[in-house]
Every structure is written in C-alpha cells, then in structure tokens.
Amino acid sequence: EPEVTQTPSHQVTQMGQEVILRCVPISNHLYFYWYRQILGQKVEFLVSFYNNEISEKSEIFDDQFSVERPDGSNFTLKIRSTKLEDSAMYFCASRAGGGLRTHSPLHFGNGTRLTVT
Amino acid sequence: QKEVEQNSGPLSVPEGAIASLNCTYSDRGSQSFFWYRQYSGKSPELIMSIYSNGDKEDGRFTAQLNKASQYVSLLIRDSQPSDSATYLCAVNVYGSGNTPLVFGKGTRLSVIA
Numbered sequence: 545e546p547e548v549t550q551t552p553s554h555q556v557t558q559m560g561q562e563v564i565l566r567c568v569p570i571s572n573h574l575y576f577y578w579y580r581q582i583l584g585q586k587v588e589f590l591v592s593f594y595n596n597e598i599s600e601k602s603e604i605f606d607d608q609f610s611v612e613r614p615d616g617s618n619f620t621l622k623i624r625s626t627k628l629e630d631s632a633m634y635f636c637a638s639r640a641g642g643g644l645r646t647h648s649p650l651h652f653g654n655g656t657r658l659t660v661t
Numbered sequence: 662q663k664e665v666e667q668n669s670g671p672l673s674v675p676e677g678a679i680a681s682l683n684c685t686y687s688d689r690g691s692q693s694f695f696w697y698r699q700y701s702g703k704s705p706e707l708i709m710s711i712y713s714n715g716d717k718e719d720g721r722f723t724a725q726l727n728k729a730s731q732y733v734s735l736l737i738r739d740s741q742p743s744d745s746a747t748y749l750c751a752v753n754v755y756g757s758g759n760t761p762l763v764f765g766k767g768t769r770l771s772v773i774a
Contacts, residue, residue: 577761587705587749587764600761635704647693647753650762652704 546570548653550636556659557626565621565656567636576619577637578611626660633657663688665752667765675773680737682768684750693753694726696735698746705749740772
C-alpha cells in the first residue's frame with residue numbers, strides 16, 4: 545500500500561538554526577499538508593499546498609516557515625531561526641482529490657520529531 | 662473559530678466490551694468526518710470516514726453521525742488491549758476541497774485485559 549514517507553525521523557537542532565523537513569507524498573495525491581503536534585497536545589494544522597502553491601495556512605505558519613515542492617515528488621517544510629517552542633512532532637499528510645462538498649481522508653507520514661535545544 | 666471537542670479520558674473498558682467515543686463540532690457547515698487512531702509517539706492512522714447522517718460499520722468499528730446535533734461518535738465492539746490508543750476526531754468544514762481538517766484533542770482509550 546502506498547504511503548507518505550518523511551525524513552529524518554528525528555532532528556535535533558540548536559536554537560536559531562534552520563531545519564528542513566522532507567516528505568514524499570503518495571504519488572497520485574493532489575493535496576499536501578503539514579501538521580504539527582506538540583507533546584501532549586492536539587494535532588494542529590500548519591499549511592496546505594495544492595497546484596504548486598499554498599492554498600491555506602494557519603496563524604502558526606508565520607514568516608519563520610516556508611514550504612516548497614522542488615520537484616515532482618518531494619514536499620519540504622523549512623523552519624528558519626528555530627525556537628525552543630518549535631519542538632514538536634511534524635507530520636506531513638497527503639490526500640487524493642475529493643468531491644466539491646467532501647474531503648477525502650488524510651494519509652499521514654510517520655512524522656519528524658524536532659527537538660530544539 | 663472552528664472547534665472539535667472530545668473528552669480527553671482516559672476511558673477504561675474491559676476486554677470484550679464496547680467502547681464508545683464521542684465528538685462534537687461547532688461548525689454547522691461541516692461535511693466530512695473522520696476518526697483516527699494514534700498510538701503514543703506514532704502518527705494518526707485513519708480508522709473511518711463518514712459523510713452522511715446515520716451509522717457506518719467497518720468490522721468492529723461503527724461511526725455514527727448526527728449533523729443536526731453536531732455530534733459524531735465511534736463505537737468499538739469486542740474491544741481488545743491492542744485498541745488502547747488515543748482516538749482523534751477530525752472534521753472538515755464545507756468549502757473548497759482544500760479546507761484543512763480540524764482535530765480534537767483526542768480521547769485516550771485503555772482496554773483492560
């Protein structure tokens with residue numbers, strides 16, 4: 545069964561450094577997402593990406609964050625000047641197209657645990 | 662503000678019993694509803710989706726949706742210790758197909774052998 549893959553599984557970085565989290569969505573999916581989950585808290589939406597551009601972003605997704613789809617397969621999340629509070633599990637997700645009124649299910653990658661020290 | 666509310670639990674049930682998990686949502690425009698299971702330290706795993714009022718069954722799982730009451734539930738029959746996990750309710754609001762899912766905080770289920 546096709547799956548979303550994320551690398552690395554764990555990233556440790558020092559405060560102020562930049563990190564890039566990588567994802568390969570399921571190949572025939574059209575919509576791509578980044579979510580994050582701070583330890584013990586809920587899964588929070590960061591950004592969605594469709595047709596090579598950001599379609600929606602949350603308040604969390606400020607100028608510190610950017611996303612890119614540099615080729616036909618990879619989808620990356622860049623976090624500049626990391627802060628301690630950026631420590632979280634970051635999940636990439638993708639989904640196939642849906643109907644006008646319905647949302648097809650999200651398929652999540654295994655996540656990247658980011659630790660900022 | 663779109664909200665999805667779940668009782669955080671823990672909900673403890675004996676092995677073989679029915680576990681009932683509940684979720685309410687704030688936006689009447691919501692059209693798509695999902696239940697995910699999340700083991701500690703792992704990613705959310707899709708259990709079921711439901712789009713229409715009523716019940717939808719898949720094996721030991723039954724999702725129930727009542728849009729008038731803005732309520733969605735998940736029943737797990739013949740609960741097993743391996744079902745012990747956090748169950749996340751996720752809701753999508755009607756709009757473009759790209760409107761993101763909003764997740765509840767999850768209900769922690771513990772199945773006691």
